Amino acid sequence: MEKTVALGMVLAAALWALAACNSTDPAAAKGAVAARPQVLSLPAQVGQLAFFDKRLSGGGNMSCASCHDPQYAYGPPNSISVQLGSDIAQTGARAVPSLRYRESTPAYDDNAPNPDGVTSESPGGGFMWDGRAATMAAQAALPLLNPVEMNAASKEAVVKAVREGSYAALFQQAFGAQVFDDTDQAFDALGKAIQALETEDLSFHPYSSKYDLYVFNKIGGALTPAERRGEVLFHSSGVANCSGCHYTGANFNGNTGLMSDFTYQALAAPRNDRSIPNNPDPIPANDDPKYFDMGLCGPFRTDHMPATPDTANPYCGMFKVPVLRNVATRGSFFHNGVFHSMEQVLNFYNTRDTHPEYWYPGDKDGQGAPQANPAWALQPTAVPGATVRKYNDLPRAQQGNVDEEVPLGTGEGGDKTAASGTRPRAPGSAPAMTAEQIADLTCFLGTLSDGYQPTATPATSGRCTK
Numbered sequence: 001m002e003k004t005v006a007l008g009m010v011l012a013a014a015l016w017a018l019a020a021c022n023s024t025d026p027a028a029a030k031g032a033v034a035a036r037p038q039v040l041s042l043p044a045q046v047g048q049l050a051f052f053d054k055r056l057s058g059g060g061n062m063s064c065a066s067c068h069d070p071q072y073a074y075g076p077p078n079s080i081s082v083q084l085g086s087d088i089a090q091t092g093a094r095a096v097p098s099l100r101y102r103e104s105t106p107a108y109d110d111n112a113p114n115p116d117g118v119t120s121e122s123p124g125g126g127f128m129w130d131g132r133a134a135t136m137a138a139q140a141a142l143p144l145l146n147p148v149e150m151n152a153a154s155k156e157a158v159v160k161a162v163r164e165g166s167y168a169a170l171f172q173q174a175f176g177a178q179v180f181d182d183t184d185q186a187f188d189a190l191g192k193a194i195q196a197l198e199t200e201d202l203s204f205h206p207y208s209s210k211y212d213l214y215v216f217n218k219i220g221g222a223l224t225p226a227e228r229r230g231e232v233l234f235h236s237s238g239v240a241n242c243s244g245c246h247y248t249g250a251n252f253n254g255n256t257g258l259m260s261d262f263t264y265q266a267l268a269a270p271r272n273d274r275s276i277p278n279n280p281d282p283i284p285a286n287d288d289p290k291y292f293d294m295g296l297c298g299p300f301r302t303d304h305m306p307a308t309p310d311t312a313n314p315y316c317g318m319f320k321v322p323v324l325r326n327v328a329t330r331g332s333f334f335h336n337g338v339f340h341s342m343e344q345v346l347n348f349y350n351t352r353d354t355h356p357e358y359w360y361p362g363d364k365d366g367q368g369a370p371q372a373n374p375a376w377a378l379q380p381t382a383v384p385g386a387t388v389r390k391y392n393d394l395p396r397a398q399q400g401n402v403d404e405e406v407p408l409g410t411g412e413g414g415d416k417t418a419a420s421g422t423r424p425r426a427p428g429s430a431p432a433m434t435a436e437q438i439a440d441l442t443c444f445l446g447t448l449s450d451g452y453q454p455t456a457t458p459a460t461s462g463r464c465t466k
Contacts, residue, residue: 047197058151079331095337137191220454230444259324266317362386407432
């Protein structure tokens with residue numbers, strides 16, 4: 001038995017090193033995925049093989065790694081807003097997040113404690129953008145059966161693919177000789193195997209960024225002046241205020257620097273539809289003007305749905321605060337993938353309320369010739385005096401939930417100041433950050449990318465070196 005287990009570990013490790021997203025069966029996978037040698041549990045070994053197994057999808061053409069590519073920090077290998085499914089005629093409705101650093105996420109709770117120990121209790125935890133999966137095992141099962149994702153016909157179809165695949169014997173070693181006798185048991189075991197992989201395999205949480213070298217005072221980890229200024233801005237409650245949600249302290253499991261407090265925020269990201277001129281990939285579901293993706297209150301999560309579309313609900317529009325590690329490697333941002341650069345994201349935070357015409361469509365009630373907006377704006381032009389359809393991806397009844405903390409905020413509802421947590425941001429007023437500060441903040445966020453290799457001679461040219 002010991003020899004069999006050892007052989008399984010060697011086989012799994014070899015296949016993991018060879019596996020690639022284009023493989024049809026993990027036993028025949030080609031291409032290289034670098035990973036340090038590890039001794040993983042039997043369930044995690046199963047998870048390694050299943051992660052690349054395209055036979056688990058309805059069309060036999062898509063694996064977990066197709067959207068969660070290990071060479072892209074287990075995120076999408078492209079900048080498409082929402083990915084195509086196994087049935088290529090179907091398109092997803094939400095952007096695909098990275099799977100790195102998920103093992104510390106607690107289960108969802110309407111009144112979750114905040115790890116910063118300061119913020120009052122609010123919705124937090126869980127997996128998926130709306131927290132509807134309590135564990136990584138439960139999360140792994142959802143894309144398998146989703147018709148716009150992996151599109152497996154049923155649990156039975158998934159289990160049949162595993163039973164007839166190259167790692168069926170290893171699956172039985174990990175979960176019992178009779179595991180295939182019960183479809184539900186076998187399907188649940190598959191989710192647990194993928195969870196074991198994501199928990200045990202160091203490539204899912206390598207802590208190998210420049211930021212880690214800097215925090216733990218290792219050689220080669222010193223930040224440049226621009227990166228250091230960006231870090232100060234990241235923590236500045238009166239200017240950028242990033243750490244207000246992207247918490248850097250120790251979380252519930254003792255891990256530090258995940259850049260998330262696991263809470264939910266309604267940021268009013270612009271609707272990813274055809275109202276954005278030259279939009280390369282609008283979300284097809286948004287062609288229906290009655291369709292709204294409102295996160296915690298639907299449509300995919302159903303336990304917080306409003307009584308009617310016109311009934312205000314405090315959960316509507318709220319999506320999970322993502323982990324910021326490897327954020328600089330992404331090609332699409334926010335739950336609907338509406339932004340495609342870090343420059344856009346930071347300028348959206350900075351000017352959502354001072355210059356809404358940059359981000360939201362305007363009505364035809366303005367006067368004069370259209371004026372050019374900045375190159376990073378979603379709307380290339382704006383007509384002076386036109387009514388801007390702010391927060392256009394939320395029904396009007398739910399727009400009271402929109403976050404107005406620094407650097408956001410319209411100033412509506414009183415004389416709030418930076419000291420009290422919200423600074424007035426009336427349309428036309430000056431944004432919280434300058435262009436130089438946004439550039440510095442971008443430099444700091446770049447230090448969160450894994451795989452950093454310090455050089456003997458630090459670079460002396462480039463924006464982030466000064």
